[in-house]
Amino acid sequence: xxxxxxxxxxxxxxxxxxxxxxxxxxxxxxxxxxxxxxxxxxxxxxxxxxxxxxxxxxxxxxxxxxxxxxxxxxxxxxxxxxxxxxxxxxxxxxxxxxxxxxxxxxxxxxxxxxxxxxxxxxxxxxxxxxxxxxxxxxxxxxxxxxxxxxxxxxxxxxxxxxxxxxxxxxxxxxxxxxxxxxxxxxxxxxxxxxxxxxxxxxxxxxxxxxxxxxxxxxxxxxxxxxxxxxxxxxxxxxxxxxxxxxxxxxxxxxxxxxxxxxxxxxxxxxxxxxxxxxxxxxxxxxxxxxxxxxxxxxxxxxxxxxxxxxxxxxxxxxxxxxxxxxxxxxxxxxxxxxxxxxxxxxxxxxxxxxxxxxxxxxxxxxx
Numbered sequence: 472x473x474x475x476x477x478x479x480x481x482x483x484x485x486x487x488x489x490x491x492x493x494x495x496x497x498x499x500x501x502x503x504x505x506x507x508x509x510x511x512x513x514x515x516x517x518x519x520x521x522x523x524x525x526x527x528x529x530x531x532x533x534x535x536x537x538x539x540x541x542x543x544x545x546x547x548x549x550x551x552x553x554x555x556x557x558x559x560x561x562x563x564x565x566x567x568x569x570x571x572x573x574x575x576x577x578x579x580x581x582x583x584x585x586x587x588x589x590x591x592x593x594x595x596x597x598x599x600x601x602x603x604x605x606x607x608x609x610x611x612x613x614x615x616x617x618x619x620x621x622x623x624x625x626x627x628x629x630x631x632x633x634x635x636x637x638x639x640x641x642x643x644x645x646x647x648x649x650x651x652x653x654x655x656x657x658x659x660x661x662x663x664x665x666x667x668x669x670x671x672x673x674x675x676x677x678x679x680x681x682x683x684x685x686x687x688x689x690x691x692x693x694x695x696x697x698x699x700x701x702x703x704x705x706x707x708x709x710x711x712x713x714x715x716x717x718x719x720x721x722x723x724x725x726x727x728x729x730x731x732x733x734x735x736x737x738x739x740x741x742x743x744x745x746x747x748x749x750x751x752x753x754x755x756x757x758x759x760x761x762x763x764x765x766x767x768x769x770x771x772x773x774x775x776x777x778x779x780x781x782x783x784x785x786x787x788x789x790x791x792x793x794x795x796x797x798x799x800x801x802x803x804x805x806x807x808x809x810x811x812x813x814x815x816x817x818x819x820x821x822x823x824x825x826x827x828x829x830x831x832x833x834x835x836x837x838x
Contacts (some may be wrong), residue, residue, distance in 0.1 A: 472537025
């Protein structure tokens with residue numbers, strides 16, 4: 472196997488593919504990236520058995536086909552350390568790969584390509600195409616609410632729901648819930664619900680670099696595959712039942728607060744400074760056209776902010792984890808936000824307006 476490629480053409484796919492590779496491996500070959508050369512097309516594959524990513528690069532000149540696996544981290548570090556604009560030549564023979572560029576020469580050990588695991592190919596039951604920018608928005612607007620290491624493993628991921636040609640994604644960690652619906656219909660037959668694992672969601676989000684380019688999604692019984700011109704990404708699905716998120720959405724909240732997103736975000740950021748570092752609790756006191764935000768901590772310190780809002784009705788006092796509110800305000804856009812409340816023990820519903828595509832639910836705290 473022999474080929475020459477410019478450093479700059481190689482570094483983008485190599486970086487993304489190496490990102491999938493886990494640093495602590497039980498199988499030595501999983502620390503490697505698989506290089507396959509057919510004709511003028513070089514494929515790079517990285518996997519951790521849960522997630523697999525294949526990047527493709529077109530080579531400019533003549534090359535000798537073949538396949539080999541090399542240590543992913545070392546190859547990335549070598550390419551990053553070479554000067555921009557340089558060419559790199561690869562030669563693989565007798566269990567070693569030689570990487571040359573200018574006056575630099577590196578010899579890397581290899582492992583046989585036939586031992587490299589590939590994620591099984593299963594037939595897809597649902598297929599559709601959307602723009603990368605649309606998918607990135609869905610993930611950006613909800614990903615922060617995924618659980619991280621919850622024993623309820625099905626929460627450590629994101630629900631994708633196809634229903635009547637609508638694509639909706641939902642994430643929750645049990646304390647807050649984020650939901651975003653694609654505004655346009657997708658051309659797909661049948662309904663389904665699948666859970667993408669957290670790592671799969673984060674890796675997929677890193678690929679979505681060209682907002683106006685298409686991405687083709689295939690959902691199978693235990694895999695999801697996303698394909699662009701330059702990458703094919705495959706992830707196992709989480710085998711579990713996602714909670715019924717419809718039951719979490721507050722029913723007929725009767726206290727509607729409209730406020731400036733920027734003013735509220737700044738006020739919450741300031742009061743958070745003196746909230747309890749462990750529980751991050753703030754108290755919201757709602758009266759006619761005014762919202763008071765109060766934070767205390769064990770050192771007997773206190774912060775108080777008064778924010779003008781549009782609200783008419785009974786006064787209400789309710790506690791929240793300020794980090795959860797700030798996470799929502801960070802992803803919402805638009806001047807105004809709408810906050811719907813019922814009583815001190817019921818969740819709050821946050822959205823941009825009635826026409827928005829995203830809805831957020833935050834559970835209250837007892838303070």
